[in-house]
Amino acid sequence: MTKITNSQFSMQAAFLASNAAKWAADALTLPEDANKPMLDWPLEWFLEDMRGRLDRIEAWAKEPAENTEQARAGAQPEKREGAGR
Numbered sequence: 001m002t003k004i005t006n007s008q009f010s011m012q013a014a015f016l017a018s019n020a021a022k023w024a025a026d027a028l029t030l031p032e033d034a035n036k037p038m039l040d041w042p043l044e045w046f047l048e049d050m051r052g053r054l055d056r057i058e059a060w061a062k063e064p065a066e067n068t069e070q071a072r073a074g075a076q077p078e079k080r081e082g083a084g085r
Contacts, residue, residue, distance in 0.1 A: 004061040012057050016050065
């Protein structure tokens, strides 16, 4: 099922958290703007950025094992029908 390792997941989750923190910090650059409504464009960019990163992680996790670091580290790929003739 999942082809991503615990360390790969942890690395990606930490990267997402770091980027989200940067977005949050940028939104509060000016203290006098803290209680003003959020502008549409930064919110849309943030959501697009996070969704894109999550989509890439999901696709990576679903890749066949032979295309992941797990396979390069020695995991045996599943044998396919007709292979090895």
